[in-house]
Amino acid sequence: MVTFRLIEEDEQRIVYWYFPEGKEDKGHGVIIVDKIQEEIDITEVAPDDFERDIPAEELNELAEAINKMKREAGETDFVEMTTESEHSIYYGDHAVREIIKYLRKGEVSQKRDADVVLKDTRRSVLKEVSLDNR
Numbered sequence: 001m002v003t004f005r006l007i008e009e010d011e012q013r014i015v016y017w018y019f020p021e022g023k024e025d026k027g028h029g030v031i032i033v034d035k036i037q038e039e040i041d042i043t044e045v046a047p048d049d050f051e052r053d054i055p056a057e058e059l060n061e062l063a064e065a066i067n068k069m070k071r072e073a074g075e076t077d078f079v080e081m082t083t084e085s086e087h088s089i090y091y092g093d094h095a096v097r098e099i100i101k102y103l104r105k106g107e108v109s110q111k112r113d114a115d116v117v118l119k120d121t122r123r124s125v126l127k128e129v130s131l132d133n134r
Contacts, residue, residue, distance in 0.1 A: 002091040004031065004099065006108060012036055014108060018095035020048040029092050031099065040100065042092040049091045056082050 004018040012035055017028035029046030033039075045051060063079040070078060102108065 002095045002098075004095045009108060016095070016099060018046060018092060020046050020091040023048060029089075029095075031092065031096060033099065033103070040096055042089050042096065045089055045092060049089055051087065051089050054086045054088055056085050059086060 001022055002018055002020055003022040003024075004016045006014065007017050008015040014033040014035070016031040016033075018031055019026070019028050027047040028044075029042060029049055030044035032041055032043050034041075060081050063081055067078045070076075
């Protein structure tokens with residue numbers, strides 16, 4: 001689980017703090033939503049969080065497994081292979097994913113708990129969010 005809290009909002013940005021496992025006494029990470037550039041980024045990793053680079057080979061193994069399941073189910077919307085590794089911040093990425101869910105609905109989340117289930121990427125996701133609809 002990861003929790004996050006709205007710290008500040010103005011015309012240009014929204015600032016959240018996030019807490020791995022909801023442990024606020026262990027310190028926080030910082031997530032900033034840039035309303036002008038329509039970007040979201042983890043600018044400070046929480047002390048109890050961890051980072052890693054996931055090699056393209058590992059990502060492609062997962063994509064191949066997903067595509068195999070889709071083929072078996074008769075689907076044709078396949079996951080694309082990649083040539084680049086992906087940087088992951090375990091709890092921070094999950095907080096970002098939850099924040100984006102609320103932004104897509106035109107809401108600014110005040111405080112939420114997020115169950116950590118699957119890894120998600122931050123790349124270009126916010127571009128799909130219209131921050132002007134709030």
